[in-house]
Amino acid sequence: MATTHWLTVKVPLASCTIASGAEDILNEVAKLEQIDVKTVGCMGLDFIDPWIELEADPYPPAIYAHVTAKDVERLVQEYLAGNLASAYALRRRTEQPTGQDAIPVLAELDAWKHQTKWVTRNCGIVDPESVDDYVALGGYQGLQRSLGMTPEDVIEELKQAGLRGRGGAGFPTWLKWNICREQAETPKYVIANCDEGDPGAFMNRLLAESDPHRILEGLMISGYTIGAEKGFIFVRAEKPLAAKRLEKAVDDARAAGYLGEHILGSRFNFDVDVFLSAGAFVCGEETAMIASIEGGRAVPRQRPPYPATKGYHDHPTTINNVETLAHVATILTEGRDAFPRGTTKTPGTKVYCVTGSVKRTGAFEVAIGTSIRQLVYEIAGGPPEGREIKAFQIGGPSGGCIPASMADLSLDYETLQAVGAIMGSGGIVVIDDTNCMVDIARFFVSFTKAESCGKCLTGRVGTRILAETLDRIVQGKGAPSDLDNLATVCTSMTTASLCALGRTAPNPVLTTLKYFEDEYAAHILERTCPSLVCSPLITYHIDAARCIGCTVCARNCPANAIMGELKGVHVIDQTKCVKCGTCIAVCPQQAISKRTGGE
């Protein structure tokens, strides 16, 4: 390229962007001359994946959305010629007149302007595999500042900031740390929980893949504060990139002197092991996680004693979610006064993952107390054209389904609990009118049934009864008495289960029974599925008036259940149909539809 410009190209390499082709882009970018390539993590705007960012003087840095490898050369040429028209957004407006006023600045976009970037501030900006880059952006200053304070002062700082655990329960972080710090027994341990088990939640993966040193810094501060010299990061083997980035962060931090003995010239010694979790949802329960790190089955035990007094090998242990630890590092770096305002009871921000039926999916960080409406409709853009939101599923399998009419609720621990959901990890799956709420409840219960460790009766048998009852209902074999039975079993589980998994597993059933009873009634009394989801209750039909006999459906049917000749009307053999829905997806005439009841 005949140019004197020196170009920086940022390419995001995270699970989500790699799956949408970022590695091909990187290979293409590597062929260019006179450029710096910087690999970064994900900035949470999953709906523009894969994106790249170009920056060369005198133009403002520009972000391009939905890039493919073959676009790269053209986009670079355009950009270096001063034509930014293809850009999705500008990272910031520069003072030079660009003549590109129509291109929005990132901070003006609906998906960005309502966010409060606090723990995710570096995501998509810092190179997650470079400790130097993290330090250049202010990293490890929180650790340095902490080491100059007494542990009591660090705890006071977190108390004044008002930080509560972001893993779900919202327990005050300072209090948890203080209990552990006051234990006389040594050694003590600290654990970072990166065992993200909630389907629909990926904020931990995003932080671990995009800014792993922030997590590590928070873990070091927790070690210093409670008096531990050893930490573990517990991360899912199912999320291999997150695990590799955390391992690299630990190795690099050790090489740079942030781990080891006499850290930053202090008397603090600390080291970290990354422990690959073999995968079990119940590991989210802290006593189960400790059992797993000790090498056994992840079975929770009765609390108290809490891990703060008797944890890893019966020593005092503090476990924090990685998002909490990222908050710790940021608060200690920026100072408690900079901690964003949330609600009176819960200051600060929370990262929510919004997926399902919305225009803009992704991970968005907003102040605690933001309404569901603002998050789902303004930031995530509401439902796609032609769809209507029916419910918000908040907090994973332990959470609940809140009807769309309650969109004005504030997202904070107390409000969500009052309506039967939980903050949980902060996953929000937006459910639209093509989903059946009974089926959704069945989905979660089959999940918790499979994940129950089997130790307590209510967890083991309760989840099984719920699953079998819901299975019957979605097959059209339910009885009116099933609803009362479900409620009774749910109550037993919430009161008598050993751990939070068992106590919260009924939430999806309780909330759908409360807010969507009409759907249960349709399945039980009319043997219909109004949302046309539950396959035993639906049949597929071809509209003879619309069918043009193109044979596409017959050729695509995996069960050979569609008969008909070229240019003749096709018919579905109901005895062979496996109800996979492929014919509806491929029919060019929209001639195939689902029906429920009647037959």
Add this chain to the structure above:
Amino acid sequence: MKNPIMALQDAQNAHGYLSKATLQAIAKNLDLPLSKVYGIATFYHQFRLKPVGEYVIYVCKGTACHAKGKETFSQYLRELLGLREGETTTDDGLFTVEYARCFGCCSLAPVIMIADRRGFSSQIYGHLTPAKLRKILKDYKTEHLTIPQRVL
């Protein structure tokens, strides 16, 4: 003493699965009863006690994938591969279908991950449609694609 979970992870990475002989060897080396090692191996999702095909297709069972039609999609995949009731590996030993909880790529739902049997490399495929899935399977069948090792 070595942690049994790590020993099982290493063994599975080496062999692709955990045979009875492997479990016995680990129990002996760690001086643990076989029942305890077996108990751990059957508790966690990561471990499998049966050999698998050359490629393991993990169908995401997460909420977003479910809401976008995972159930019917997984039925379609099984029909395409010609798997009969109760079967998980194809007759030619090329593919095994398993289920995963969530890869955290919910924005790409519905999602599958195809991994080599030892789990050293994997590739996630998102926004799946019947046509896209058929093409992916065809590519793996005809070209015996090597899954790229992650850039790290």
